[in-house]
Amino acid sequence: MKEIENELHRHYALLLGVESPWTVSDVKLDLAVKKVEIALQWMRGNQVPCPDCGKLCAIADHAPERTWRHLDTMQFETRIRARVPRCQCPEHGIKTIRMPWAEPGSRFTMLFEHFAIDVLLASRSFTQAAELLRVDWDTLQRIMERAVARGLKQRTLDGLAHVGIDEKSFGSGQSFISLLADLDQSRVLEVVEGCDQDAGQALWASLPEERRARIVAVALDMSPSFIAATRASVPQAALVHDKFHVARHLNEAVDKVRRQENKELLEQGDETLKGSRQLWLFNPVNFSDEQAAAFERLKYSGLKVARAWAIKELFCKLWQYVYEGPARAFFKKWFGWATRSKLKPVIKAARMIKRHLENILTYLRHPITNAVTEGLNSKIQSIKSNARGFRSFENYRIRILFFCGKLKLHPL
Numbered sequence: 257m258k259e260i261e262n263e264l265h266r267h268y269a270l271l272l273g274v275e276s277p278w279t280v281s282d283v284k285l286d287l288a289v290k291k292v293e294i295a296l297q298w299m300r301g302n303q304v305p306c307p308d309c310g311k312l313c314a315i316a317d318h319a320p321e322r323t324w325r326h327l328d329t330m331q332f333e334t335r336i337r338a339r340v341p342r343c344q345c346p347e348h349g350i351k352t353i354r355m356p357w358a359e360p361g362s363r364f365t366m367l368f369e370h371f372a373i374d375v376l377l378a379s380r381s382f383t384q385a386a387e388l389l390r391v392d393w394d395t396l397q398r399i400m401e402r403a404v405a406r407g408l409k410q411r412t413l414d415g416l417a418h419v420g421i422d423e424k425s426f427g428s429g430q431s432f433i434s435l436l437a438d439l440d441q442s443r444v445l446e447v448v449e450g451c452d453q454d455a456g457q458a459l460w461a462s463l464p465e466e467r468r469a470r471i472v473a474v475a476l477d478m479s480p481s482f483i484a485a486t487r488a489s490v491p492q493a494a495l496v497h498d499k500f501h502v503a504r505h506l507n508e509a510v511d512k513v514r515r516q517e518n519k520e521l522l523e524q525g526d527e528t529l530k531g532s533r534q535l536w537l538f539n540p541v542n543f544s545d546e547q548a549a550a551f552e553r554l555k556y557s558g559l560k561v562a563r564a565w566a567i568k569e570l571f572c573k574l575w576q577y578v579y580e581g582p583a584r585a586f587f588k589k590w591f592g593w594a595t596r597s598k599l600k601p602v603i604k605a606a607r608m609i610k611r612h613l614e615n616i617l618t619y620l621r622h623p624i625t626n627a628v629t630e631g632l633n634s635k636i637q638s639i640k641s642n643a644r645g646f647r648s649f650e651n652y653r654i655r656i657l658f659f660c661g662k663l664k665l666h667p668l
């Protein structure tokens with residue numbers, strides 16, 4: 257009987273990957289509830305290595321018994337149970353020694369955490385992952401927090417040169433978050449609450465000073481708060497106003513012209529512009545035949561919105577210039593046309609672009625945009641919509657870094 261027991265203990269030791277001086281001292285199988293509990297014991301002498309300096313020290317005592325959830329074995333929920341020795345280091349005092357199966361402070365073995373991270377990455381839904389792993393939400397959140405902390409600790413920022421700083425709405429759209437992204441590696445580096453200058457500064461402060469000093473160019477929108485924060489934190493970097501943000505301002509101008517003109521036309525019983533909103537905003541390449549035909553008619557209608565649209569379209573040529581001189585000459589011509597258009601929203605947008613022209617032309621030397629973070633946004637949105645019971649900004653930050661940080665999340 258004793259021999260069979262020893263054999264069973266050896267079998268579980270192998271399964272768990274525990275090696276001397278740890279040994280399996282007991283295995284409890286509960287067939288009714290399909291659980292197995294494996295007791296481990298430290299077997300070697302009375303000296304243990306200090307977790308801080310590695311020096312062999314006397315055993316002070318044993319920590320109270322704890323359990324760790326492990327990967328299921330044959331569909332049996334499996335737990336490890338042990339009293340871990342504490343060493344008496346002359347330099348570091350009384351310390352719990354490192355366990356080969358778990359990270360300090362975790363209630364799970366490393367193998368379980370590894371698996372949990374894979375499940376989370378694969379399922380992208382908290383509910384599904386929690387069900388598969390048979391853990392609750394808080395537990396899962398803590399596994400994620402630990403994974404992100406682990407990843408941030410190991411992250412290298414070597415060669416970081418092009419970054420983007422961008423804002424997103426958060427929660428029900430009432431509040432905002434700001435993101436710092438590595439544009440070369442398409443990863444989110446940090447997330448903070450708010451989108452004011454303090455938020456911008458907090459993002460920059462998350463990078464070590466010697467890293468900040470090597471930033472070459474920054475993609476950002478034309479908001480004064482991000483401009484001020486970036487100038488103060490990375491004075492050597494070129495500011496590049498994101499071309500999609502610039503395009504958005506022009507699109508909004510076209511839309512304003514359309515709304516106003518549509519209203520005027522409807523008052524005269526003219527429905528020419530009714531339902532045409534998308535035609536002026538979307539890329540004609542994606543139009544259906546019907547839409548394309550309708551748009552051909554409107555484009556040459558001599559309407560104000562058609563003029564606004566043509567001005568917006570022409571502006572896009574700016575991005576294709578290679579040299580600054582011709583680009584400036586082009587802009588001058590475009591600006592003259594836009595400001596003579598008598599279309600107030602267009603004139604306003606053109607003046608805004610002119611005010612920021614220097615940091616728009618930087619695009620010719622540093623063709624970067626925040627499209628990376630736009631892409632991340634859809635990923636983040638899907639996290640958000642899946643995140644039922646989603647509580648605080650901090651949880652959100654952890655999720656963004658978990659899914660979009662390209663971190664080494666696993667403990668092994």
Ligand SMILES: [Zn+2]
Binds near residue numbers: 308347
């Ligand atoms: Zn020590």
